[in-house]
Amino acid sequence: MNSLDQFPKSRADVVSMLRDSGITPTHQRIKIGEVLFSCKQHLSAEQVLVAVNQEDEEVSKATVYNTLGVFAQHGLISEVIVDPSKVFYDSNLSKHHHLYYSDTGELEDLTDESVEISKLPELPNDLQIEDVDVIIRVHRN
Amino acid sequence: MNSLDQFPKSRADVVSMLRDSGITPTHQRIKIGEVLFSCKQHLSAEQVLVAVNQEDEEVSKATVYNTLGVFAQHGLISEVIVDPSKVFYDSNLSKHHHLYYSDTGELEDLTDESVEISKLPELPNDLQIEDVDVIIRVHRN
């Protein structure tokens, strides 16, 4: 396991990640990367915007959306679609599933091993499976 | 199996369903119910709006959203959250999963038997599981 598989990442690691993915490492993208890749987490675009501009006003809303889109396209983060009102961006790159608290909107990771799918349907072979998402929706009593 | 478990449903069946759920069967709700419960399908709010007003302008957009919310709360339909841009309402009440074509936005049912989950994580017992969603995201070659 090399340093790029670990959290948290230094600024230099973020720059490497971006370069490795063919993404030009600009100030804004690096800043956003530092926020996202500091630990495994789920953030909405709005949360990223706030976190990134904590100290100074550095990144615009449009750029946050843009950048999240670029990162997702390159597989650096994944979109988690569980809440009808917004998309979460997940910096946990390992295979895993989600536990969603529908009352509070919280999202938690479930390790890949904690869920086992023993059977999937046969699909026409012109179909590529991108992902098999398992979402357990729960609420507190 | 009684008639209410089957598709398509007559106007009278829709009225019964609504009454059984404690929902006042108004003109608009019945109309929306007739559209939704005519067969197993996935419709967005927009599609319901169009279908309902096919012949005459009968139901407003706000009422469609309202009514879909009421139906979902009472378990007559379920919300399917797979597309970041909109919610689908599913009139298929039997347990099942979904196949989502991320390129076209199409949504297909997978029968419950076609997917088998052999292991779920242990959850604190103050948590109620509402649902376990499996979504297979695919795209064509």
Added chain:
DNA sequence: TTGGGTGCAAACTATTTGCATTCGA
């Protein structure tokens, strides 16, 4: 009759887009 249901328009929120400006390589 009368309180819940509806229609409408306006408000809101998340996200996208167009275009002039700026900046990384």
Added chain:
DNA sequence: TCGAATGCAAATAGTTTGCACCCAA
């Protein structure tokens, strides 16, 4: 330098809300 990236503001889309009116029971 120079094309790619950014910022901004305005546009868009889906959804929600407030309120006066209406109708099912």
